[in-house]
Amino acid sequence: MLDTRSIGEIRLLFIIWLTEQGLWALLQYRMAAALYRFNIPIVVKTPLLALAVASQKLVEMVTGITLPYQASIGPGLYIGHYGNIILNVSAVIGHTCNLSQGVTIGVSGKGERRGVPRIGNRVYIAANAVVVGKISIGDDALIAANSLVTKDVAAHTTVMGVPAQTISTNGSEAYLDL
Numbered sequence: 001m002l003d004t005r006s007i008g009e010i011r012l013l014f015i016i017w018l019t020e021q022g023l024w025a026l027l028q029y030r031m032a033a034a035l036y037r038f039n040i041p042i043v044v045k046t047p048l049l050a051l052a053v054a055s056q057k058l059v060e061m062v063t064g065i066t067l068p069y070q071a072s073i074g075p076g077l078y079i080g081h082y083g084n085i086i087l088n089v090s091a092v093i094g095h096t097c098n099l100s101q102g103v104t105i106g107v108s109g110k111g112e113r114r115g116v117p118r119i120g121n122r123v124y125i126a127a128n129a130v131v132v133g134k135i136s137i138g139d140d141a142l143i144a145a146n147s148l149v150t151k152d153v154a155a156h157t158t159v160m161g162v163p164a165q166t167i168s169t170n171g172s173e174a175y176l177d178l
Contacts, residue, residue: 065083118136126143
């Protein structure tokens with residue numbers, strides 16, 4: 001028999017499941033990415049990936065969050081608020097990162113500089129930040145709101161502005177709930 005506390009916990013999980021659009025997008029991404037990486041015959045994989053793409057588009061329309069199944073996203077990604085989060089299909093994001101609303105991680109640059117960022121572990125990217133180009137964001141970095149990052153960011157560093165500039169050697173530690 002369930003006690004009152006257990007019922008309350010189940011109710012809370014149910015509310016979270018119904019209201020957290022970031023969770024919907026992550027669940028859809030994890031299932032589609034697992035299918036994409038799973039070694040099964042192409043005649044089975046192709047129609048399943050077509051369903052996954054349709055599911056991804058539905059989640060994109062409802063949540064405004066684009067997490068392509070080809071992207072590489074480590075465990076523990078947290079999306080605090082839904083809306084307008086765009087990841088390039090070649091994006092690489094480490095573990096235990098946090099993306100706020102309005103974040104774009106995309107392609108930019110010319111020639112050898114053209115590419116997509118590699119985001120390290122435990123990185124916090126604040127609201128409306130844009131991270132583009134063939135750059136690396138170090139572990140425990142913090143990218144402030146409304147920043148445009150087009151150059152490498154060292155580990156344990158806070159950057160801010162357009163273009164982003166280092167403002168502190170304090171990183172993301174105070175912003176991530178580890």
